[in-house]
Amino acid sequence: MCKLTRLAEAIAGIPIGATLMIGGFMGVGTPERMIDEIVRQGTGELIVIANDTARPGVGIGKLIDARLVKRVVASHIGTNAETQRQMIAGDIEVELIPQGTLAERIRSGGHGLGGVLTATGVGTVAAAGKPTLEIDGRIFLVERPLRADFALVAARQADHLGNLGYALTARNFNPLMAMAADRVLAEARSIVPTGVLPPDAVGTPCVVVDMLIAVEARRG
Amino acid sequence: MDDKNLIAKRVACELSDGMLVNLGIGLPTLVARHVPADIRVHFQSENGIVGMDSLNEHGLAEDDLSDAGGNPISAVPGAAAFDSAFSFGLIRGGHLDVTVLGGLEVDEAGLLANWMVPGKMVPGMGGAMDLVTGAKKVIVAMMHTAKGAAKIVPACTLPLTSARRVDLIVTELAVIEPTDAGLVLREVAPGVTPADVVAATTARLIVPDNIATMAV
Numbered sequence: 001m002c003k004l005t006r007l008a009e010a011i012a013g014i015p016i017g018a019t020l021m022i023g024g025f026m027g028v029g030t031p032e033r034m035i036d037e038i039v040r041q042g043t044g045e046l047i048v049i050a051n052d053t054a055r056p057g058v059g060i061g062k063l064i065d066a067r068l069v070k071r072v073v074a075s076h077i078g079t080n081a082e083t084q085r086q087m088i089a090g091d092i093e094v095e096l097i098p099q100g101t102l103a104e105r106i107r108s109g110g111h112g113l114g115g116v117l118t119a120t121g122v123g124t125v126a127a128a129g130k131p132t133l134e135i136d137g138r139i140f141l142v143e144r145p146l147r148a149d150f151a152l153v154a155a156r157q158a159d160h161l162g163n164l165g166y167a168l169t170a171r172n173f174n175p176l177m178a179m180a181a182d183r184v185l186a187e188a189r190s191i192v193p194t195g196v197l198p199p200d201a202v203g204t205p206c207v208v209v210d211m212l213i214a215v216e217a218r219r220g
Numbered sequence: 221m222d223d224k225n226l227i228a229k230r231v232a233c234e235l236s237d238g239m240l241v242n243l244g245i246g247l248p249t250l251v252a253r254h255v256p257a258d259i260r261v262h263f264q265s266e267n268g269i270v271g272m273d274s275l276n277e278h279g280l281a282e283d284d285l286s287d288a289g290g291n292p293i294s295a296v297p298g299a300a301a302f303d304s305a306f307s308f309g310l311i312r313g314g315h316l317d318v319t320v321l322g323g324l325e326v327d328e329a330g331l332l333a334n335w336m337v338p339g340k341m342v343p344g345m346g347g348a349m350d351l352v353t354g355a356k357k358v359i360v361a362m363m364h365t366a367k368g369a370a371k372i373v374p375a376c377t378l379p380l381t382s383a384r385r386v387d388l389i390v391t392e393l394a395v396i397e398p399t400d401a402g403l404v405l406r407e408v409a410p411g412v413t414p415a416d417v418v419a420a421t422t423a424r425l426i427v428p429d430n431i432a433t434m435a436v
Contacts, residue, residue, distance in 0.1 A: 025267040026290025026364045028283070038354070051304070052344075054290070078343020079290070087342070096342075099348035100308030120312065120350045123383025156284060168301045169268045170284035175303050190322065209255075 003162045005211040010185050011037040014150055017045040017070075021106065021148040021177040025051050026079065027059035029170030029188045031154040033213060035059065039066045049073040049106070049148055051099065051173055053080040067091070073146070075099035098126055101143050103176060109145035110179025116143050151181035155204070158188035159197050162206035171203060178204040186215040221436070223363065226409060229254040229436045230279050230390050231320055231361050239317040240310065242266060242351060245289050248320040248361050264316065265346040268307050271299025288347070300352035311347065319355035321348060323362040323389075325376045328423045330385035330398025332360055333378035345381065350369035352382035364391035370422040371395065371404065393417050395434060396425070405430045 011034060014020070024030025038046075039062055046069050053072060054061040063069050064083050077083040086092040097105070104116040117140035121127050131142040154175040155164035162176040164186055166174060178184050186209050221229065228250035235241060235251075237259040243249050252274065255261050265287045267274045269354035272287060273294040281292035297299075308312040310316055325333040332352060335345040352358050365371055372389065387410045389396040405417055414427050 025288070026286065028267070028290060040235030049376040052346075058290075074344065076346040077271070078341075078346075084342065096341075096344040098345050098349040099347040100312055100354075103308050118312065120353045120382075122353070124349065126345070126349060141417045166303075167284040168282065168295070169265065169286055170305045171301060172268050173304050176305055215363045 003206070003209060003212045004160075004214050007033055007037050007213050008041075010034070010211045010213055011041055011043070013183070014038065014043050016043055017047075018043070018150055019047040019049065019148045021151040021173075021181055022050045023151070023153040023172065023174035023177050024054070024059050024153055025138055025169065025172040027054040027061070029154050029166070029172050029174055030059035031152045031185075032055070032059065033187050034152045034185060035062050038063060038068065042066070042068070044068045045070050047071045047073070049146060051102065052076050053083045053143055055079050056082045064092070071095070073097060073102075075102050101126075102146075103173065105143050105146040106173065106176045106180050109147040110176060112198055113145060115145050117141065118143055142157045146180065148177070148181040150181065151177040151184045153178050153184065153186050153204070155186055155188040156190070157197060158186060158191050159194040159206075160191065161194050162186065162209035162212045163197050163202045164188065164204040164209065165197050165201045166203040174219075178208050183210045185211045185213065191215055225254070226392055226434075226436050227361050227390050229365075230434050232256070233361055233435060234316060234357070234359060234388065235259070237434040238244050238262070240270065240315060240322055242311065242316055242319045242355070244319070244321040244348070244351075248322060251320055251361070254383065256379045264307070264310060265293065266304075266307050266311065266351075268303060269295060269299060269301050270310070271296045306348070308350050311350050314354070314356065316351070318357045318359060319351040320359045320361050321351060323360040323371060324366075325378050326360055326372050326386060326389055326398075327376045328374055328402055330403070331376055331383070332358070332381045332386050334381050336379055338379070339387060348381050352386065353384050357388070357422045358384070358386040359388045359390060360386050361390050364393045364417075364420050370420060372421045372423045374423050393420060402426050404428065405431055409434050410436070
């Protein structure tokens with residue numbers, strides 16, 4: 001139970017300028033409570049690694065709206081006109097990475113690998129500045145691992161130990177990011193007694209989770 | 221039938237029972253409506269599901285179930301959910317039979333540009349580079365021209381999505397197959413002549429004697 005942390009306290013541990021991996025895909029499977037608290041505390045100059053920046057007012061879009069992000073590493077920003085506006089104005093730096101490459105760079109960062117080889121991006125602008133390797137006659141890009149200071153992940157359920165269970169398409173980047181950061185902060189829609197989650201339903205074992213965000217006190 | 225549904229219906233003819241298929245956002249999503257009732261196609265959404273289904277009643281939306289655009293979907297019995305690394309493993313690993321994507325330009329070499337217009341639109345490639353590089357068959361489904369300008373061009377002027385040649389281009393005017401020899405006009409839409417297609421295309425088209433009419 002020592003992992004259970006109040007929301008404000010957990011977010012207060014994130015310094016200005018930190019690199020965050022944030023789970024979710026277009027706001028689905030995104031740790032909304034943690035994002036709202038970052039906005040409330042006004043922690044700025046963040047580097048955010050995520051699939052996308054959702055839409056204005058939704059998920060990671062709220063960090064963009066609050067101008068707390070100096071750099072985004074994502075596979076697309078097309079659904080968020082505000083991210084594009086800040087990018088064109090020079091207020092935010094955006095690095096675009098093919099989605100499958102982003103997933104594998106995060107996975108390799110969390111799994112102790114020196115990177116991944118992928119044919120995706122060969123012969124395109126995504127290959128700029130990257131070494132290539134020929135394996136069995138096929139050309140691959142050498143893609144480096146990605147890691148972050150903090151991973152902010154969302155789960156459907158957590159147990160008291162901090163085991164996480166995901167649901168449907170809300171899984172997306174969450175279990176990959178939970179392996180690839182120095183500190184892993186998890187929020188769940190519900191926290192159930194240890195033992196309720198069967199071992200086969202655990203998507204991220206508690207051993208990699210550093211903090212489990214406490215639910216708010218129930219009223220009445 | 222409108223132009224976009226005509227394109228979608230023709231693309232659906234390329235699908236067969238048991239295939240794993242990924243439909244891009246926009247026009248390609250219409251393909252699902254035209255799949256023959258007697259075959260089962262497994263639709264992937266790259267955000268992490270095989271077996272996606274449309275959801276027509278908003279009162280049934282589930283927060284944790286969406287398509288790659290973040291819109292609520294449903295799932296068929298037998299669907300499977302997974303993380304993003306697995307999802308792109310399906311795409312890159314040779315498991316995806318067909319991907320259907322929109323296009324901004326396709327050129328004589330069969331190369332596709334569909335993810336950015338420098339200085340105007342930089343949405344990002346999302347999954348498009350992985351899909352075009354990794355799928356067994358790549359079908360571009362798009363309108364033949366944009367505001368009168370040709371989209372099937374001698375050489376792409378926009379940044380490429382992949383160095384891999386696409387397998388088929390389906391528009392409201394024609395079905396065109398990129399080959400080693402160049403772009404071959406295979407079919408024309410009902411009421412369209414090969415000359416109409418050539419006139420709307422700046423790329424060199426190979427026009428065989430026998431050109432079928434699209435079965436739509």
